[in-house]
Each structure stands twice: as structure tokens, then as C-alpha cells.
Amino acid sequence: MNFLEAKILSDAVVKPGNILKIDNFLNHQIDIGIIRQIAQELCQRFSDAPVSKVLTIESSGIAIAVMVGNLLNVPVVFAKKSETANSTDEKYLSQAYSFTHKKMNNVYVSRPYLLYSDRVLIIDDFLADGQAVHALIDIASQAGAEVLGVGIAVEKGQQQGGRMLREAGYRLESVAIIENMDCQSQTIRFREQL
């Protein structure tokens, strides 16, 4: 069992509706030691990839993405979900349904911040149905950038996001993959990884 699986077993709560609540260390309160280790693990798994930019999506992907960018010493771009009054830049636009917020979000990146020459590592905290990652891949492909891979902290292996990405040929690395979980007994089982 790796450090993140152990942390999930000790701190996560399984809630009805197939929800894994880990906001005490990942997506509301952030345990710095844990996200430091997540970033180190992802950087090690992608150590052969010549990443020029880390791409994530606001908000809870930013923390891990910044720690990865810090280790790789490359810029981090976070896709936004709402227009701001401050930007009149041309944008790459995609859409993602948020199961957390139960609504369709526009997702965009200002064009100057993703280049044809970029070799992108996509980072996010969670992978479930893959809506956010697909929007980020769509945006990267609009820019003509190369997606070297996708690095995730926690993948919910029962949902389709991971399978679809792997079948489409993307290199996907998830530090912890939940095979199944049960809110009655609060049991969580992880997929074996080499």
C-alpha cells in the first residue's frame, strides 16, 4: 500500500452516491506533506517525459499542479470555469459537466498561455468520469500542443474516465486507484499497481 492509499484509508469518508470525501487533506484543507509526496510520485512516474507546461483546472487541481510545476520547474496553467472582466484575450474553449456542482461548466484557457510547441502534462486531483480531463485534452489539442500524459492523485476506477483515457492511448498515471468502496461498511479497496 502506498502513502496515498494509506492516507485515504485513515482519513477518507465514503458517502452515499459513490462519493469519496477527502476534503480534509486534498480539496478544501490541503495536507502539504501529502501533496508534496503526490507531486514527487507523479514526477517520478513521468520522469522520462520532456514536460514544458503543467495544465490543470481550477480550483482543486491547482495545489498539486503547482507542486508538480515546482519540481519540474515549468509554468503551470490553470483552465478557468468563468469569464473574468479582466481578460479580452482570445480563448480556447471547451465544456465539462461537474458532478460535484451538478452543472455544465465552460472551461477555457487564454490562447497566449498554450502554445503549439508545448508538451503538456495534465494534472488533477480526482478522475471519475473524466469530464475535466477531456476538456483539458480538447483545449490542448485546439492549441496544437502535445499531451504527454495525465497525472491524477485519486482515480475512481469504477467510473469510466480512466478506462476511456487508457483505451484512447493516453498515458495515465494515478497515485491511487479505487477499485470499489462501500459506504455502509466504510471499506475501500484499491487496484493493484506495479
Add this chain to the structure above:
Amino acid sequence: MNFLEAKILSDAVVKPGNILKIDNFLNHQIDIGIIRQIAQELCQRFSDAPVSKVLTIESSGIAIAVMVGNLLNVPVVFAKKSETANSTDEKYLSQAYSFTHKKMNNVYVSRPYLLYSDRVLIIDDFLADGQAVHALIDIASQAGAEVLGVGIAVEKGQQQGGRMLREAGYRLESVAIIENMDCQSQTIRFREQL
């Protein structure tokens, strides 16, 4: 002139409506070297403060807050602006008007993540009218936590946020304070700091 003032002079764009556009290195694309230096500078200025938790607000405060938390080795909590389906925790709630998005936001932190015993350093990327920082101070005081100070990357000194915080007795450290700026001539003048 410090590193951030120099970066602002070289990369920022002054736009009509008193807007400073720095999304090429701070709040859309993140220059890792710059936020690393911002975090180091803030940690140095607060080096005598026994911080137990960094508090910020989604989204663009997260990057600097995580870098500060990484240096101080303390947890980071980011206040949220919208309810999620995943949390039924009791919350501390406040409100902040966003001039960027031109709307009033609810701002909240789940109660378990701010404690009476916490000594909080509030971190944000921008300080203008101070709406977000005031909401974070309000939330910290609801929790009974002590606010040791407020660390900001870029303060817009012509707006009231900084003055009000200093007059209220808060320890406020801003790495760069813009005294005035002009979109016609693209000139930016900084406040001298000791």
C-alpha cells in the same frame, strides 16, 4: 526595485478601469520561479509568526498559499465560493463582492478545518478593495482563530483594502504595492517599502 515589481513592469498590462492584467504569470499562467520567490519573501517577512495554518480563497490565491504552506510546513485551507454536493459539514460563512466577476460570492470554510487554536496567516494574490480578505478574517474570527497577518503578492495601493486593514491594526505585508498606474502611458509606480 524588488523581483516582483520588476516582473510587473516587464509583463503586466494596465487596462482601462484600473485593471492590472498579470494573468501571464500569476492568475492564469503561473510562473513558478516568481511565486516561489513571492512565497519566500512572505515567509521571511512573517518569519517571527508562529503560523499553524495558511488560509486563502479559491482560485488564484491557492498557488501562492500552497508554496507558503510548503515552506512553513503547515496545512493550507482554501475557502470556497460555491457549495459542493459532497460536503454536509457545518460551515463558517461570509460574503465577498468580486469586482473581477461582478457578483457577490458566498465564501465558506467547513468548520473542522479552522480551529479555535489556529494561528492563521491569510494569503492572497491580489489586494484591492479587500473584500476577499475581510471575508477570510470574518471566517477566522467566527472560528475563534487568531489572525497573525495577511500576506499579499500585489496590493493596489490606490484602493482602500490595504489602508483599512492597516488602520484596523492587522499586520499586512504586500510584496509589491502599486501607488498609481496609467493605462494611456502604461506607467506603473510602486510605493517605497523599507
